Amino acid sequence: MESKEKVENIRNYLKEENKEKCVELYTKELNDNSENLLEIYKSYIIDSISNWHEEFEENRLSIWQEHVRSSILRTLVECSYPCVIKLASKKEKKNKKVLIASPAEEKHDLGARIVSDYFELSGYNSIYAGNTLPLDTLIEAIKYEKPDFLALSVTTKYNFIFIMKIIDGISERFPDLKIYIGGQGIKGDVDCLKNFKNVEIMDLNQILNEGADK
Numbered sequence: 001m002e003s004k005e006k007v008e009n010i011r012n013y014l015k016e017e018n019k020e021k022c023v024e025l026y027t028k029e030l031n032d033n034s035e036n037l038l039e040i041y042k043s044y045i046i047d048s049i050s051n052w053h054e055e056f057e058e059n060r061l062s063i064w065q066e067h068v069r070s071s072i073l074r075t076l077v078e079c080s081y082p083c084v085i086k087l088a089s090k091k092e093k094k095n096k097k098v099l100i101a102s103p104a105e106e107k108h109d110l111g112a113r114i115v116s117d118y119f120e121l122s123g124y125n126s127i128y129a130g131n132t133l134p135l136d137t138l139i140e141a142i143k144y145e146k147p148d149f150l151a152l153s154v155t156t157k158y159n160f161i162f163i164m165k166i167i168d169g170i171s172e173r174f175p176d177l178k179i180y181i182g183g184q185g186i187k188g189d190v191d192c193l194k195n196f197k198n199v200e201i202m203d204l205n206q207i208l209n210e211g212a213d214k
């Protein structure tokens with residue numbers, strides 16, 4: 001079967017909320033083409049979500065259905081983890097630890113979870129500390145994990161303010177800790193970041209290409 005057809009197949013099963021079939025086809029694809037994990041992530045997961053909001057805006061998709069679909073995709077991401085470990089073991093280790101999190105109120109977590117795997121695949125030791133993380137909890141995590149840098153994800157643009165609170169709080173307590181931020185919620189006016197020398201906007205390609213070594 002052509003790869004385009006295979007992707008279409010999974011997307012249709014996703015629309016039908018058929019988790020069993022999605023997992024069956026996805027794991028088969030992973031077994032057959034594990035070396036292509038990044039392409040599989042892109043076409044089966046990242047790109048599959050991109051037009052959901054159109055269905056949503058046309059009232060063809062309700063929030064609970066988005067929950068069902070995104071939960072299926074989350075399962076597919078977790079199914080990929082053995083493959084992530086296998087590919088990461090062939091990569092030169094960077095001996096650097098990244099702590100990944102999303103700020104308070106940010107409920108979207110698929111992006112951050114995928115970012116965690118991209119860091120692993122690029123030779124970093126990555127710890128995904130979860131979504132909706134208040135500043136105090138993140139500070140606890142930093143003290144315990146002692147990461148070399150932070151990667152924060154924000155999807156909802158209204159939650160950008162919570163990223164700013166985290167940047168403020170972390171920069172005050174850990175002035176030398178580099179903070180990378182990414183996600184859909186960052187598009188637009190980011191002048192407020194100019195005062196923070198330790199903060200940089202990052203995207204997925206940068207993790208794979210330059211990494212966090214600049």
Ligand code: B12
Pocket residue numbers: 045046049050051052053063066067070105106107108109110111112114115151152153154155156157158159180181182183184185202203204207
């Ligand atoms: C799935 C989804 C949900 C799921 C989330 C499930 C989950 N566990 O994550 C559920 C149903 C829970 C949900 C809830 C809501 N959602 Co929603 N959701 C989406 C949807 C359809 C997909 C988001 C997603 O997972 N994308 C896939 C991932 C892989 O992509 P990503 O998050 O962009 O991450 C990638 C990059 O941005 C980057 N990246 C991300 N973070 C970082 C960090 C670093 C350091 C780096 C390097 C890279 C990076 O890498 C990732 C991989 O490519 C989008 C629409 C869309 N097409 O994006 C709306 C969307 C994000 N949601 C939206 C809204 C408004 C909401 C709600 C407020 C709706 C409501 N009324 O209840 C709530 C609550 C949100 C909250 N408080 O946080 C809006 C946001 C609007 C805006 N301008 O901010 C969107 C854009 C829909 C829309 N068009 O209106 N949502």
